[in-house]
Structure formats: C-alpha cells, structure tokens
Amino acid sequence: MTQNAPSRLxxxxxxxxxxxxxxxxxxxRAQSHPELSPMLWHVGHVFFVExxxxxxxxFGDTTITDAWRDLYFPEIAPKESRAARLPDASALLRxxxxxxxxxxxxxxxxxxxxxxxxxxxxxxxxxxxxxQHLETMRLARAQLAYAALDxxxxxxxxxxxxxxxxxxxxxxxxxxxxxxxxxxxxxQPTCTTRVDAFEISQxxxxxxxxxxxxxxxxxxxxALWTDAGWKWRQQSGVSHPEHWHRLAAGGxxxxxxxxxxALGEQAVHGIGWFEACAFxxxxxxxxxxxxxxxAARRADRLANLDEVWEWCADAFYPYPGFRAFPYDGYSRPxxxxxxxxxxxxxxxxxxxxxxxxxxxxxxxxxxxxxxxxRLAW
Numbered sequence: 001m002t003q004n005a006p007s008r009l010x011x012x013x014x015x016x017x018x019x020x021x022x023x024x025x026x027x028x029r030a031q032s033h034p035e036l037s038p039m040l041w042h043v044g045h046v047f048f049v050e051x052x053x054x055x056x057x058x059f060g061d062t063t064i065t066d067a068w069r070d071l072y073f074p075e076i077a078p079k080e081s082r083a084a085r086l087p088d089a090s091a092l093l094r095x096x097x098x099x100x101x102x103x104x105x106x107x108x109x110x111x112x113x114x115x116x117x118x119x120x121x122x123x124x125x126x127x128x129x130x131x132q133h134l135e136t137m138r139l140a141r142a143q144l145a146y147a148a149l150d151x152x153x154x155x156x157x158x159x160x161x162x163x164x165x166x167x168x169x170x171x172x173x174x175x176x177x178x179x180x181x182x183x184x185x186x187x188q189p190t191c192t193t194r195v196d197a198f199e200i201s202q203x204x205x206x207x208x209x210x211x212x213x214x215x216x217x218x219x220x221x222x223a224l225w226t227d228a229g230w231k232w233r234q235q236s237g238v239s240h241p242e243h244w245h246r247l248a249a250g251g252x253x254x255x256x257x258x259x260x261x262a263l264g265e266q267a268v269h270g271i272g273w274f275e276a277c278a279f280x281x282x283x284x285x286x287x288x289x290x291x292x293x294x295a296a297r298r299a300d301r302l303a304n305l306d307e308v309w310e311w312c313a314d315a316f317y318p319y320p321g322f323r324a325f326p327y328d329g330y331s332r333p334x335x336x337x338x339x340x341x342x343x344x345x346x347x348x349x350x351x352x353x354x355x356x357x358x359x360x361x362x363x364x365x366x367x368x369x370x371x372x373x374r375l376a377w
Contacts, residue, residue: 009050009107009123012130012350013100018048019137020089023144029083032143033368037079039140040086043074046133048072049098052127053326054106056124058114064099075329116326125326126183131350138348139368146243146255154251157264159211162283166199166377167301174295177319178357186331187357189321193291199377200296202303204310205279207254208264212273213279214240224281229274230366241270242367257347267307268374273340273364276311276373287313288376290359293343297356306349308372309342309360316341316361317359334361346370 019039020028028040037045048068055061070076071085087095107123116122177183177190213219219239222230232238240246245253256263271279280286288296290312296302316331316339324332342360345353348370362369 006261008352009127009130012127012134012352013047013096015134016043016130016137017096017182019043019134019141020093023141025088027098027144028089029086030144031079031083032140033148034079035366035368036076036136036140036143037318038083038086039137040089040092041082041135042133042140043087043096044068044092045072045074045128047099049129050103051099053116053122054103055111055125055282058110058116059106064102090179117193119181121181121326128182128184128352131352134350135346135348135370141301142243143368149251149255151245151252152247153253154247154249155254155256155263157208157211157252157254157310159215160206160208160264161212162205162209162279162285162375163203165202166203166375167296167299168197168199169195169292169296169299171197172295174291174298176294176357178289178355180355182352182355183357184330184359185325186318186322186359188323189319190357191319191321197296198288198292200292200301201285201374201376202301204267204304204308204372204374206265208267210241210268210279211252211264213282215283218278218282221282224278226274226277229277229364232274233278236365237311238275238367241268241275267304269308269346270367271372272367273311273362275367276371277313279373280375283375285375285377287311287373290341292342292376294356297344302374306345306347306354308344308346308370310344311371311373312341312343313376314341315339316359338363342369342371347369 010168020043023039029038031038048065052065071082112115112118116196172195173192174195174247175190175192178187218224219233225233243255246251254263258266258267276287293310293312315337316334318335339361
C-alpha cells in the first residue's frame with residue numbers, strides 16, 4: 001500500500017485485506033451463510049468499487065473495471081455463483097496492490113470541482129463503502145467461527161423478565177438526518193418533525209431476557225406475533241436466535257461477543273424484525289419509531305449504544321424531498337415496505353458510520369446480522 005492515499009482509506013483497505021488472515025483457502029472461498037458472499041468476493045468488491053467510482057466515473061477509465069464488472073457488481077453476479085469464479089488469495093492480493101497504487105495516483109490528480117469530488121464527497125462515500133463491507137466481512141467470519149464452536153458445553157445464563165429501565169423523552173421537535181457531506185441519500189435532506197412524549201429503555205434487551213421470552217413460550221404464542229410474523233414463524237420453524245444452540249441434555253450454548261461482560265447481560269442479536277416485534281409484545285411494549293430512536297439518541301438518553309443494531313418499528317422510507325445520489329440504486333429500490341429500519345451501530349461497526357442520522361435497513365427475516373432491540377412505550 002502506498003503512502004499517497006488518504007490515511008483513513010489506507011487503514012480501511014488494510015483492514016479489509018486482513019479479513020483473509022487465518023482462514024484456509026476453503027474458508028476464504030466459502031459462502032458461510034446464504035445471505036453472505038465469500039470473503040474473497042468482499043475483498044475484491046470493495047477495491048473494485050473504489051476503482052469504479054474513481055477511475056471509471058471520474059476519469060472515464062474502464063481498463064480495470066471492464067474485466068471484473070460481471071463478478072463484482074452484485075446485481076450482475078448472484079451470490080451463489082461467485083465462489084467458483086473468484087481468484088485465489090495470492091492473485092487477489094497482487095491485484096489489490098496494483099489497483100491501490102493506480103488509484104492513489106488518481107486521488108492525487110482528482111479535480112475537486114468534479115460534481116462527485118466537491119467538498120470531499122467521493123472520498124467519504126468510498127471510505128464508508130469499505131467500512132460497511134468490513135462489518136459484513138466480520139459477520140462472515142462470525143458465521144465461520146460459530147460453525148467451528150464446541151456446542152456441547154452449556155452457557156451459564158439465567159433467564160429473567162424484561163427490565164423496566166425506561167426513561168422519558170419529552171415532546172419536542174427533532175431534526176432527522178445528516179447535513180454533513182458524508183451523509184447517504186436516504187439521510188437527506190434533513191427535516192424537522194414534532195415528536196410526542198414517549199418512554200424508551202436505556203439499555204438493549206439482553207440474552208437473559210430473551211431466554212426468558214423463550215421459556216415463557218414466546219415463540220409458540222401467536223397472540224404476540226403479527227400475522228406476517230406468525231406465518232413466517234410457522235414456515236421457518238425458528239425457535240431461538242440464529243446462533244444459539246439448544247443442547248440435547250438441556251440448556252443452551254450461546255456464543256459470547258464480549259469477554260469482559262457477563263453473557264446474560266450482553267445485548268441479544270441474531271433475531272429478525274418479526275421476532276423483535278414479538279418480544280416487544282411479550283414485554284407489553286413496542287419497538288421505537290425511527291424518529292423516537294433518533295430523538296432519544298440526540299438527547300443522550302440511550303445506554304450501551306453501538307453494541308448491536310437496533311430494530312425500529314418503521315419500514316424504510318424516503319424523507320420529504322429525497323433525491324437519489326450518487327446513483328438510483330443505493331436506497332430507492334428498498335423503499336418497498338419490505339425492509340425495516342435498524343438504527344445505531346454494532347460493536348463490529350467502523351466509526352465512519354457511527355452517527356445519529358445513519359440508517360440501516362434489512363428484510364424482517366434477516367437474522368444473521370448483528371441486530372437486537374430496545375423497547376419503547
């Protein structure tokens with residue numbers, strides 16, 4: 001890696017390359033989950049996307065991207081087809097080094113009057129793309145680690161009821177979104193809206209509280225589920241968070257995410273939006289609306305932020321005056337009523353996206369992500 005690239009970009013490139021470390025060639029190529037791509041693909045993709053936006057879109061040079069677009073554009077290459085077409089790690093590392101050097105020269109020549117470069121927009125966009133895929137690669141590594149665990153050993157977690165650590169957020173105006181240059185199109189334009197008073201949990205729901213939900217029959221009580229959620233629950237057979245394992249002799253094996261925190265106190269994750277809604281009903285509560293979450297976040301009323309992404313009640317939607325940028329496909333296709341908001345960040349998120357206005361979004365059945373919930377009333 002040359003020293004000419006912006007330092008944060010260099011750090012993110014290096015961090016993405018390090019995701020291959022310690023993995024066998026088979027693991028580097030493995031699709032560890034149906035919703036995740038092989039690690040080799042993610043590494044190639046992030047370097048390809050930097051080159052696409054910088055070399056092709058700004059400088060009009062398709063020399064590099066023409067050879068790889070049918071592999072690294074996700075809309076062209078289905079996930080299940082990618083593994084067999086990937087170069088091995090040594091070839092990929094040579095390629096990333098070559099294009100990093102090439103791109104470093106382009107960054108130095110970049111005309112800041114170009115519409116994509118003004119005020120540092122393109123550099124921020126590329127950094128965030130690396131950062132988001134870095135978290136996804138950590139998801140993939142977690143899936144590989146879960147598969148290798150010794151699941152015969154029970155975890156010491158005592159079930160408990162939902163806690164009542166709620167705080168009140170008074171009625172008032174709240175500004176949604178992000179005005180700074182790094183904002184994605186779905187965070188813009190910023191808008192101000194009135195929020196009624198509400199209550200919200202200071203802390204996220206824990207593993208111990210989720211175990212209480214299981215033991216109370218939460219997965220088997222249709223009264224707690226939305227109609228769509230219960231239909232999915234019956235079809236999927238899901239009865240616990242994705243990475244939990246029920247032992248034949250009784251008890252559970254629950255992988256720990258933080259060696260410095262008791263397992264029962266760690267925020268639960270591996271649950272989808274349907275499950276989050278059911279738990280909220282079990283607790284005589286609800287999920288916070290997105291605007292409520294942001295109001296509480298900006299008012300510093302939330303503890304254990306950035307431990308897990310937090311499901312909100314809302315389907316993903318455009319703010320008034322939304323304008324797609326820098327391309328139509330980043331946000332607009334997902335305003336379909338079938339993707340739901342997850343706010344905050346996880347312990348695996350990079351600082352580049354840890355801002356109050358950042359919006360994540362997933363289908364309600366996605367459970368492999370580092371997402372949990374906190375309650376609202």
